Amino acid sequence: MDTTVKPQYNDGVVKYLAVGAITFLVLGTLMGTFAAAQLAWPALNFDIAEITFARLRVMHTNTVIFAFGGMTLMATAFYTVQRTNGVKLWSNGMAWVTAILFTIGLLLVVVTISLGMTTGKEYHEQEWPLAIAIALVWTLYTLNFVMTIASRNKETHPNVYVSNWFFLGMMIAITYLYVVNGLAIPVSLFRSYSLFGGVQDAMIQWWWGHNAVGFFLTAGFLGIMYYFVPKQAQRPIYSYRLSVIHFWALMFGYVWLGAHHLQYTALPDWTGSLGAVISLAMIIPSWGGALNGMLTLSGAWDRLRTDYILRFLIISLAFYAMATFEGPVMAAKTVNALSHYTDWTVGHVHSGALGWVAMVSIGALYHMVMKLWNTEMYSMKLINFHFWLATIGTVFYIVAMWVSGIMQGLMWRAYDEYGTLAYTFAESVAAMHPYYVMRTVGGLLFFSGAVVMLYNVIMTIRTANARQEAGVAANA
Amino acid sequence: MLEYFKTDWSAMTTSDWVGLIITVAVFFGMLITFWRALRPSKRKELEEEKYKILDDD
Numbered sequence: 001m002d003t004t005v006k007p008q009y010n011d012g013v014v015k016y017l018a019v020g021a022i023t024f025l026v027l028g029t030l031m032g033t034f035a036a037a038q039l040a041w042p043a044l045n046f047d048i049a050e051i052t053f054a055r056l057r058v059m060h061t062n063t064v065i066f067a068f069g070g071m072t073l074m075a076t077a078f079y080t081v082q083r084t085n086g087v088k089l090w091s092n093g094m095a096w097v098t099a100i101l102f103t104i105g106l107l108l109v110v111v112t113i114s115l116g117m118t119t120g121k122e123y124h125e126q127e128w129p130l131a132i133a134i135a136l137v138w139t140l141y142t143l144n145f146v147m148t149i150a151s152r153n154k155e156t157h158p159n160v161y162v163s164n165w166f167f168l169g170m171m172i173a174i175t176y177l178y179v180v181n182g183l184a185i186p187v188s189l190f191r192s193y194s195l196f197g198g199v200q201d202a203m204i205q206w207w208w209g210h211n212a213v214g215f216f217l218t219a220g221f222l223g224i225m226y227y228f229v230p231k232q233a234q235r236p237i238y239s240y241r242l243s244v245i246h247f248w249a250l251m252f253g254y255v256w257l258g259a260h261h262l263q264y265t266a267l268p269d270w271t272g273s274l275g276a277v278i279s280l281a282m283i284i285p286s287w288g289g290a291l292n293g294m295l296t297l298s299g300a301w302d303r304l305r306t307d308y309i310l311r312f313l314i315i316s317l318a319f320y321a322m323a324t325f326e327g328p329v330m331a332a333k334t335v336n337a338l339s340h341y342t343d344w345t346v347g348h349v350h351s352g353a354l355g356w357v358a359m360v361s362i363g364a365l366y367h368m369v370m371k372l373w374n375t376e377m378y379s380m381k382l383i384n385f386h387f388w389l390a391t392i393g394t395v396f397y398i399v400a401m402w403v404s405g406i407m408q409g410l411m412w413r414a415y416d417e418y419g420t421l422a423y424t425f426a427e428s429v430a431a432m433h434p435y436y437v438m439r440t441v442g443g444l445l446f447f448s449g450a451v452v453m454l455y456n457v458i459m460t461i462r463t464a465n466a467r468q469e470a471g472v473a474a475n476a
Numbered sequence: 477m478l479e480y481f482k483t484d485w486s487a488m489t490t491s492d493w494v495g496l497i498i499t500v501a502v503f504f505g506m507l508i509t510f511w512r513a514l515r516p517s518k519r520k521e522l523e524e525e526k527y528k529i530l531d532d533d
Contacts, residue, residue, distance in 0.1 A: 083532040083533050084528075084529055161528065161529055163529075227529065234530065235530075236530060239526075240522050240523050240524075240525050241513050241518075241519065241522050241523065244513040244522065245509075245513050248505075248509040248513075249506070252502050252505060252506050252509075371533060
C-alpha cells in the first residue's frame, strides 16, 4: 500500500457533527442535572408544564442518547470509514443532508416532547411524523456508510477493518428495531397508537429498548473503541481475532436480552428466564472486548500518566466491563426482584451511559478535534481537569443510586411481625432525599466537565483558525 | 428431568417453529464463526489486519 499519498477526506461534515455532539453533551447533561435537582427539590418544577420532571427527563434522554450519542456515532463513523478504507465519503452532499436533517429532527423531538407529544414508549417517544423522518435520515447515513466501504480500492484495502463491522451492525440492527417498534396507527398529526397490544407491545418495546442499549449505545461505541484506542495509544489492538469473536457474539447474543426487563409480569416465565440466561452468557464476550481494549496498552501503561485522552478511553472500558457485569446480575430473577423499579436501575444505566458511552465518546472527540484541525488542544491541563470532573461525577452518581436503589428495594419488601408493610411508599421517598442530592452533585460535576470540554474545543478551533489565517497572510 | 424437558410438539405454533429454527441456526452460526476466527491457520492473516490502521492518516 502506498502510504505517501493520502486522499483528501471529506472532513467538513465530521467537524460539524463533532462540535454538534459536544454542544448537545452540554445541553443534555444540563437537562439531566436539572431533572435530578427537581427530584431532590420538587419546587424546581416551577409549575411550568414544559419543564416538569416527567417531560424534562425524556427531553434529557433523547438529547444525550440520540443527539449527543447519535451525532458522535455519525461523526466517528464518517471519520473512520474514510481512513480505514482509504477513500472519501461516497457522497459528501448526502452526508451534509444527513447531518443537518438529523440536527433539525432532534431539535423538533425535544420541542414536541416538551409540549407533551409522546408515544409513551421509552427511548421511542417521538410521534410518527418525526419517527418516520428519523428513520429516513438514518437510512441515508447507513447507505452512505455502506457505499463508502463498497467504493474502496479492493487491491490496497482488500479487507474491512473491524470497527466498520461494529458500526454497520449497529446501523442495520437499529433500523429494523426502530421501525418495528414504531409501527403504529396514526389518528392525528401528533397522536398514534401502537400496532401491538398488551404483553406483545411490552415485549416489542423492550426488544427495542434493550437493543437501543445493546446496539446504539454498545456496538456503535465499540466501533469507536476499536479505532480510537489503537490510534490514541499508537499500538495495534491486542487481538484482532478476539475482536471478531466479540463482534459476532454481540450480534448473535444481544437481540435475546429484552425480556429481562419484564421479569414477574404477564410475559411467559420462560421468556424472562431466557433473557436472563443469555444476559449472563453475554458477560463473556463483553469482558473479552473490554480486556481486548485495555490490553492494547500492555507494556505501555505509563502512557496513562501523560496522555489524558487515553485515560478517557481506557477508563471507559473499565466502566464498560463493570456495567456489562452488573446488568446480567440485575437480569437474574432473584436480584431483579429487589432491583427492578428502583434507583439501582437508574444507577446501572448511568454507569454505562456516563462511564462507558460518554467517556469513550469524549476521548474520541478530543482525538478527532486535534486531527481535524491539525493542531494540539488549547489546554491539556483542562482535559485532565475534565477527566477528573467526569470520573468523580460518575462515581458520585452511581454510588448514590446503588445505595438509594437497594434501600428502596429493601424498604418496599420489608414486613413487620403482623405481615403488613413496614414502610409506606412516602417514607421510602423521604429516605431517598440525601441520595438524590448526592446524585445532583454528581450530575453537576459531569455537566461542568462538559462545559470545560466545549470551552477547550472552541478555543482550540479558534487558535487553529487564527494560526491558519496568519499562515495564509504570511504567504501572500 | 425428562419431565422438565418434555415438549408437546403437536402444540407448536408457526411462531414457535420459526423461533426454534432461528435459535438453532444462530447456535450453529456462532459455532461456525468461532471456528473460522480461532483456527490456528487463520491467526497470522487475521492479526495482520490490526496494524493497517496505525498509519491511515
